[in-house]
């Protein structure tokens with residue numbers, strides 16, 4: 001019985017090999033920040049309010065220039081196509097069917113063009129600053145040609161935080177059948193047939209497009225060779241000057257950086273610590289959200305991610321000032337569990353949880369959510 005995102009996570013664990021599951025489930029180093037994201041959300045309590053007319057709850061909203069059926073979007077996740085064949089296409093379709101935005105990662109398995117060809121709804125495209133700025137320009141042009149509705153620039157991955165589960169599990173890209181993982185893979189024949197021996201198994205946007213990458217097998221190697229560790233705010237302004245549409249800056253965890261992001265021309269920022277996959281020891285995203293919202297002072301939208309597993313979590317992020325929340329792991333577990341239907345299920349579960357949370361906090365619509373729905377510590 002699938003009643004929660006946690007149920008989808010348990011199912012995912014059974015359906016995909018350990019190395020792929022752990023790639024999503026883990027964080028950087030000792031995973032302290034990853035755990036804090038969830039623990040700090042859990043620690044917040046709602047004020048239960050009664051005898052308020054909540055017979056007509058509305059979750060509809062808009063963010064980053066488009067209407068959405070609820071304040072939720074799918075965060076960019078690299079390698080989603082290894083969780084389920086055509087994972088990015090299925091994710092984009094599920095998001096469109098549920099009326100929420102989907103963001104495609106540069107490090108996806110399906111390319112921008114694959115997703116564009118298979119979907120009707122415009123999607124967001126996420127990129128990093130690469131050493132080869134010509135390649136950034138190429139990605140911008142491809143995103144524009146695919147009519148992407150927003151460009152998301154991720155700022156918190158100039159160097160990669162070590163995710164220790166990956167080398168321990170021998171995760172490679174494309175995934176390979178080895179003596180070590182043979183039993184694990186053999187006990188998941190559906191995944192093996194569709195993904196391991198499927199059509200798309202490596203970085204769809206990158207392979208054959210950037211030089212000097214043959215022989216690269218791990219995500220850390222890709223990052224270390226291609227991403228620009230010297231990037232600074234002038235480079236963000238450069239991207240701004242090249243992309244006429246909505247620009248979202250992702251990976252802001254400090255009020256000062258939020259102000260610099262606004263100055264660089266962001267339409268929205270995402271308060272994010274990459275799901276605890278980068279700086280271990282950084283604060284949870286929920287603990288810094290309010291001060292960042294204050295620093296931005298309404299000059300751009302503030303989105304939120306990190307630890308969102310339920311509609312209750314979304315309500316807490318909204319209460320502290322986020323315009324919308326994004327899901328990374330919850331999306332990938334749902335995708336691995338049941339493809340497009342799984343992702344729709346996760347979104348519908350969260351939608352119902354959010355609706356009930358609003359009702360029981362005496363709130364008729366998402367626009368009316370504020371800090372008053374939380375109890376003060």
Ligand SMILES: Cc1cc2nc3c(=O)[nH]c(=O)nc-3n(C[C@H](O)[C@H](O)[C@H](O)COP(=O)(O)O)c2cc1C
Nearest residue numbers: 024075076077078105154274275305306307328329
């Ligand atoms: C497996 C995985 C891959 C990710 N890949 C990317 C990526 O390619 N680009 C990016 O900006 N963020 C990436 N992220 C971070 C997510 O966009 C998001 O910030 C994070 O997952 C939010 O936390 P949550 O997983 O607790 O929801 C990834 C996260 C996961 C779990």
